[in-house]
């Protein structure tokens with residue numbers, strides 16, 4: 001037993017008061033006029049590599065200075081881009097982590113940022129209540145996404161758990177939907193260690209990718225090259241967790 005329902009054994013915070021993901025119910029979210037728009041300054045961002053960590057495919061960035069940050073909205077400081085990764089299902093009707101009125105999207109992209117103003121390292125920020133800011137973007141299936149092929153073309157290089165390869169000059173700005181309207185709430189990492197350190201910013205509008213592009217994520221493996229069992233990487237999403245009285249706010 002290793003899935004989300006067993007995580008509480010080793011990580012009791014799995015039953016904590018601010019766990020993620022959650023089901024977002026739009027008409028129960030409170031419109032907050034004080035919530036400004038979010039601002040993404042990714043123009044000087046520097047991607048470094050792409051890897052398979054046995055849970056997802058991750059693109060990492062150089063976070064040694066403030067070259068790519070998210071700010072505004074619910075954030076009191078600029079947060080530095082550290083990495084992005086995806087969650088997906090085995091078929092188009094499920095795969096996202098957050099759901100909207102009980103409905104899942106086919107996949108969800110997470111852009112992980114950390115508060116380098118208040119904390120010295122990502123690991124320190126990852127354990128602080130205001131340490132991380134994750135921008136969540138839903139993926140819907142439909143037409144091909146014009147820029148996603150840059151990532152899907154590299155997936156064969158990181159098929160096995162533990163594989164990593166160079167991945168330079170990728171700017172995730174090309175993966176944003178047209179509107180930056182969002183919901184925001186206080187939550188956690190959605191995989192162990194499940195730290196309750198994330199200010200979640202979930203964009204309301206999905207981006208569209210094709211079933212073919214999404215299928216390439218499913219050829220990744222949870223298992224390493226040396227393992228005899230080949231387990232396809234799919235359904236790497238945690239189901240929605242109890243809201244426990246939390247308020248979800250909506251941008252205007």
Ligand SMILES: CC[C@H](C)CCC(=O)Nc1ccc(S(N)(=O)=O)cc1
Nearest residue numbers: 110112123126134188189190191193
């Ligand atoms: C202690 C250091 C750090 C926890 C270990 C590596 C890490 O970054 N984990 C992580 C990041 C993001 C998410 S999610 N899916 O965006 O909530 C889940 C797990």
Ligand SMILES: [Zn+2]
Nearest residue numbers: 085087110190
């Ligand atoms: Zn994630």
